[in-house]
Amino acid sequence: MNAQVERRSFTVIDGNESSEREMRRYNALLEETVRQRTLELEQTNARLTESLRQLQATQAQLLFADRLATIGQLAAGLGHEINNPLAFIIGNLDYVQQQLVRTAGTSTPEEHQELLEALADARDGAERVRLIVRDLKVLSHPNDMERGPVDIVATLRGAVKVAAHELRDRARLVETLDAVAPVNGHTARLCQVFLNLLINAAHAISPGRAEQNEIRLSVRMCDAHRVVVEVSDTGCGIPPEHLDRIFNPFFTTKPVGVGTGLGLSVCHGIVTALGGELSVESEQGRGSTFRVHLPVYEADEPRARAEPSRAA
Known part of the structure; x- marks a missing residue:
């Protein structure tokens, strides 16, 4: 009778140890699976992050290319807008230079006023050119x-x-x-x-x-x-x-x-x-x-x- 009880006790103990070993093996397998899946997710996330970065860079290039294409489309007109003020800047400066040479410091008040007006017109023209160039610089900012x-x-x-x-x-x-x-x-x-x-x-x-x-x-x-x-x-x-x-x-x-x-x-x-x-x-x-x-x-x-x- 005692021998039978002991055999049953050993059987129970052996069964518990076997279950614990199986549980430990299962847990280890589960931990390894989680580790692998986590590593795969990290790698996938890194690839997605890089793809997003490349997509954003490509989008920025597309926007900038469209902006430059617009400037190219307007190039002839912009050249005209700049050439007009440049022409009267140069004309007025030439006039002032000639008048200064002619009068050599003996200009009348009327001639002096004409020179001041010519210089003021030249400055206005230069300011127009400066504003156009500044606006182009803003537009072409990459x-x-x-x-x-x-x-x-x-x-x-x-x-x-x-x-x-x-x-x-x-x-x-x-x-x-x-x-x-x-x-x-x-x-x-x-x-x-x-x-x-x-x-x-x-x-x-x-x-x-x-x-x-x-x-x-x-x-x-x-x-x-x-x-x-x-x-x-x-x-x-x-x-x-x-x-x-x-x-x-x-x-x-x-x-x-x-x-x-x-x-x-x-x-x-x-x-x-x-x-x-x-x-x-x-x-x-x-x-x-x-x-x-x-x-x-x-x-x-x-x-x-x-x-x-x-x-x-």
Whole structure:
């Protein structure tokens, strides 16, 4: 009887030890599986992080390439805008030089006043050139990661200066630029948006009838937290069947070689990335209105690096 009890006791002990060994083996296997899965997840996360970095770099390159393409499209007009003031700068300086040589310090008050006026005109022309070059520098700024308070009125005026030659022969520009709060964004990227919208408005109007058409540019506070910019034209308008597609990449109604179809898509991407909205209303034959809603800059909101506004 005692022997049977002992045998049963050993059997129970052996069974417990076997269960414990099996449990330890199972736990070790589970820990190894978790370790492997964790390592795989870390590697996958590293690959995803690198892919995201490459995607962001590619997107920044695309935005910058579109901006430079826009500048290239405007190159002839910009050359004209710069050459005009340069011509009268040089002309006035030549005149002053000749007069100084002729009078040799014996100029009359009238001649002295003429020299002062010629120098003032030359300085005005130089200032025009400086502003154009500054606006081009802002537009070609390659760093698309900086974000901070942007003076939207100054940015709009900078875009107008760059687009002036494109607009002049097509429509009268009517500006209503109310004082508004700074927006949270990036000066060069916002200038790119407004420049694209102004050029699109100009291209919707046939050249040679500037007195019969107008492009309206306005900015105002939409509410306490948003600013709205509107670019309206009296051009050809957008067919209803195209309205749902105009922000799609590569969609364009322009002839081959005139547009890539990226402009409005890039604008939409920039605005939405900044927390804003880009919308359009259009009536075929009567014109279009593009609206850009942007968030007001809040001093305590996080950002990578603050950017002082550098537009005009």
